[in-house]
Amino acid sequence: MIAPILLRRVGHIDPESLADYEAYEGFRALRQVLMRRPEQVVEMVKASGLRGRGGALFPTGVKWEAVARQPRRPKYVVCNADESEPGTFKDRVLLEGDPFAVVEAMVIAGYAVGASKGYIYVRGEYHRAYTRLSRAVSVAREAGYLGTHILGSDFSFDIEIRRGAGAYVCGEETALFESIEGKRGMPRQKPPFPTEQGLFGQPTLINNVETLACIPWIVRSGPAWFREIGSPAMPGPKLFCVSGAVQRPGVYEAPVTITLRELIEGMAGGLPSGQEVQAILVGGAAGAFATPEEMDTPLTPEALQAIGVPLGSGAIMVIDHRVPLWEVLRRVARFFAHESCGKCYPCQLGTYRQWEIVERLARGEPLPGDVERLRDIAATMADASICGLGQTAANAILSALEKGLVSVPTPA
Amino acid sequence: MKDQITLTIDGQTVRATPDATIMEVADAMGLSIPRLCYHPHLTPNTVCRLCVVEWEGARTLVPACVARVREGAVIHTASPRVQRARRVILELLASTVDLSESPTLLAYAQAWGADLRRFEAGARRQFPLYDDNPFYVRDYNKCVLCWRCVQTCADDLQYTYALTLGGRGFHSHITTAFNRPMPETTCVFCGNCVAVCPTGALKGKVAFLVQQGTPVPVALWRARPPR
Numbered sequence: 001m002i003a004p005i006l007l008r009r010v011g012h013i014d015p016e017s018l019a020d021y022e023a024y025e026g027f028r029a030l031r032q033v034l035m036r037r038p039e040q041v042v043e044m045v046k047a048s049g050l051r052g053r054g055g056a057l058f059p060t061g062v063k064w065e066a067v068a069r070q071p072r073r074p075k076y077v078v079c080n081a082d083e084s085e086p087g088t089f090k091d092r093v094l095l096e097g098d099p100f101a102v103v104e105a106m107v108i109a110g111y112a113v114g115a116s117k118g119y120i121y122v123r124g125e126y127h128r129a130y131t132r133l134s135r136a137v138s139v140a141r142e143a144g145y146l147g148t149h150i151l152g153s154d155f156s157f158d159i160e161i162r163r164g165a166g167a168y169v170c171g172e173e174t175a176l177f178e179s180i181e182g183k184r185g186m187p188r189q190k191p192p193f194p195t196e197q198g199l200f201g202q203p204t205l206i207n208n209v210e211t212l213a214c215i216p217w218i219v220r221s222g223p224a225w226f227r228e229i230g231s232p233a234m235p236g237p238k239l240f241c242v243s244g245a246v247q248r249p250g251v252y253e254a255p256v257t258i259t260l261r262e263l264i265e266g267m268a269g270g271l272p273s274g275q276e277v278q279a280i281l282v283g284g285a286a287g288a289f290a291t292p293e294e295m296d297t298p299l300t301p302e303a304l305q306a307i308g309v310p311l312g313s314g315a316i317m318v319i320d321h322r323v324p325l326w327e328v329l330r331r332v333a334r335f336f337a338h339e340s341c342g343k344c345y346p347c348q349l350g351t352y353r354q355w356e357i358v359e360r361l362a363r364g365e366p367l368p369g370d371v372e373r374l375r376d377i378a379a380t381m382a383d384a385s386i387c388g389l390g391q392t393a394a395n396a397i398l399s400a401l402e403k404g405l406v407s408v409p410t411p412a
Numbered sequence: 413m414k415d416q417i418t419l420t421i422d423g424q425t426v427r428a429t430p431d432a433t434i435m436e437v438a439d440a441m442g443l444s445i446p447r448l449c450y451h452p453h454l455t456p457n458t459v460c461r462l463c464v465v466e467w468e469g470a471r472t473l474v475p476a477c478v479a480r481v482r483e484g485a486v487i488h489t490a491s492p493r494v495q496r497a498r499r500v501i502l503e504l505l506a507s508t509v510d511l512s513e514s515p516t517l518l519a520y521a522q523a524w525g526a527d528l529r530r531f532e533a534g535a536r537r538q539f540p541l542y543d544d545n546p547f548y549v550r551d552y553n554k555c556v557l558c559w560r561c562v563q564t565c566a567d568d569l570q571y572t573y574a575l576t577l578g579g580r581g582f583h584s585h586i587t588t589a590f591n592r593p594m595p596e597t598t599c600v601f602c603g604n605c606v607a608v609c610p611t612g613a614l615k616g617k618v619a620f621l622v623q624q625g626t627p628v629p630v631a632l633w634r635a636r637p638p639r
């Protein structure tokens with residue numbers, strides 16, 4: 001096992017102490033960056049091959065470059081700390097255990113793309129993360145890492161923190177912007193993309209907490225070092241949130257070359273004694289199921305794609321035979337019906353009808369044609385919804401059906 | 413004159429200006445792309461998704477009312493994926509909303525082979541009739557949530573902001589602040605919302621009374637001075 005990188009400080013430093021952070025490499029990356037040109041920093045992130053850890057795996061350097069190239073000002077840097085995907089709790093560990101890292105990464109990002117203002121959008125339920133971040137921001141400001149003329153340079157940048165109010169959809173980047181702007185949290189039709197018209201209609205860089213947490217390490221140790229970890233298509237360390245039927249649920253750091261089995265049976269200590277894997281939900285409610293036979297699959301995007309499973313946010317929920325899988329599907333269906341913002345028809349209506357049908361199937365009382373109804377809703381939501389919520393709302397349910405993990409009752 | 417670009421729609425090669433939407437180009441070609449939330453005088457909100465078309469190479473279908481054409485694009489306005497999406501959206505709508513006064517939607521349902529009773533086992537959205545002012549009634553059982561009334565009342569036209577969205581997901585609905593009766597809101601009874609409503613959810617009071625077979629109360633016309 002390699003030494004943790006993203007979790008290196010977590011649990012080892014006092015998250016409220018700037019001195020502790022500085023003693024563990026803290027803000028050295030920023031000092032280094034301020035001596036380079038912004039383009040060089042963007043180049044470095046591109047060369048690292050870093051891909052977004054918020055779920056979509058978008059190449060981070062490409063995004064940074066797109067924002068850096070925008071002539072319009074002001075530009076914004078937004079840290080997506082809404083973390084609401086069921087089974088996902090890695091950002092929370094970083095925010096609570098290493099809050100200065102997010103601050104440092106945002107300043108670096110601001111310098112690289114030419115932004116002067118940053119926002120952190122924190123999930124409303126994350127009280128401790130919010131207090132730690134607020135403290136980190138004000139302490140960093142007092143120490144000259146934020147504000148005007150950072151560390152005596154020409155660069156000025158400051159951070160504001162905003163809290164969510166409990167809507168899953170507000171983690172979607174454009175709904176998040178609407179929410180910061182004080183509007184109803186509903187996604188926007190893209191294009192235009194955030195890089196061109198994001199927060200307040202201005203060019204905006206938005207990245208996940210874990211994505212940002214990689215940045216100072218890339219600056220300190222270099223893109224080549226970063227690429228040595230993980231797989232060619234997904235370099236760097238990755239955090240996995242293992243929950244459910246395991247001995248040691250928690251956040252684990254590993255390269256994506258690790259297999260599901262190594263993660264579950266090795267790092268997370270295996271299942272409770274006497275229990276066996278029934279199914280593994282990978283990627284949260286928006287993810288898909290892996291079967292016990294698929295446990296030797298590495299968590300690389302390519303290998304996962306071959307078994308029809310997204311890496312997503314890195315949530316790994318292990319389900320043993322004590323839990324009826326239809327019960328899990330009921331909850332997934334209810335979750336999406338509850339969280340749909342209602343803006344576009346396929347998801348507004350489809351998530352609700354999907355829930356009704358899954359309830360009928362789970363009760364063993366389907367109507368003739370219910371499976372075809374489910375498939376039609378699934379295809380329509382995936383094809384025609386505005387945002388990723390509707391586009392993924394049928395994934396888990398479809399994968400359970402397709403992999404034969406649940407048996408479909410016959411209509412009376 | 414902007415530079416012309418060339419693209420393919422339903423197998424035909426067409427030239428267009430790069431700022432044109434797929435819908436504009438398709439309309440000029442005489443193709444019939446269905447639409448509901450689109451209104452030429454309102455900001456596009458892309459909520460209905462009836463206008464989606466297949467753009468070769470794109471992961472999802474794209475809404476023709478806002479997607480702009482591009483050089484070399486290959487677009488299908490009625491591929492099997494497109495047909496399924498339209499059909500299912502119409503089926504879902506019909507199971508939720510009373511479409512009896514939406515002739516255009518009923519014609520679309522016919523055209524795209526939607527079975528209007530396919531999801532009828534599901535819950536419908538149900539609302540009381542809001543008959544709270546002398547000018548118009550609001551029957552949200554007929555509302556498809558096209559947002560036209562909200563936008564017309566707000567910064568697309570009237571700058572009055574009396575109407576808004578309430579609820580979420582399936583339970584989304586049009587409402588007023590704290591669901592107050594219309595006379596207690598900022599409404600100035602301009603009637604613009606009634607004019608843009610495509611489903612009969614908003615209806616002039618006289619039209620409503622005539623439809624109900626109720627005699628129009630004298631007060632509604634006597635109140636005016638003689639001409």
Ligand SMILES: Cc1cc2nc3c(=O)[nH]c(=O)nc-3n(C[C@H](O)[C@H](O)[C@H](O)COP(=O)(O)O)c2cc1C
Nearest residue numbers: 052053054080082083084171172173207208211388
């Ligand atoms: C419904 C929905 C919820 C999302 N929630 C989150 C979230 O909680 N945190 C996050 O980082 N990204 C979330 N995303 C992804 C963001 O839209 C966006 O892709 C991400 O913030 C980009 O950052 P990255 O490139 O660093 O991953 C969500 C997307 C959707 C469609």
Ligand code: SF4
Nearest residue numbers: 341343344347387390
């Ligand atoms: S897909 Fe769902 S959550 Fe996303 S915009 Fe449409 S209704 Fe809202």
Ligand code: SF4
Nearest residue numbers: 555556558559561609
């Ligand atoms: S009341 Fe009419 S105009 Fe308003 S959203 Fe409903 S259907 Fe559209």
Ligand code: FES
Nearest residue numbers: 450458460461477
């Ligand atoms: S007409 Fe294009 S989304 Fe409604």
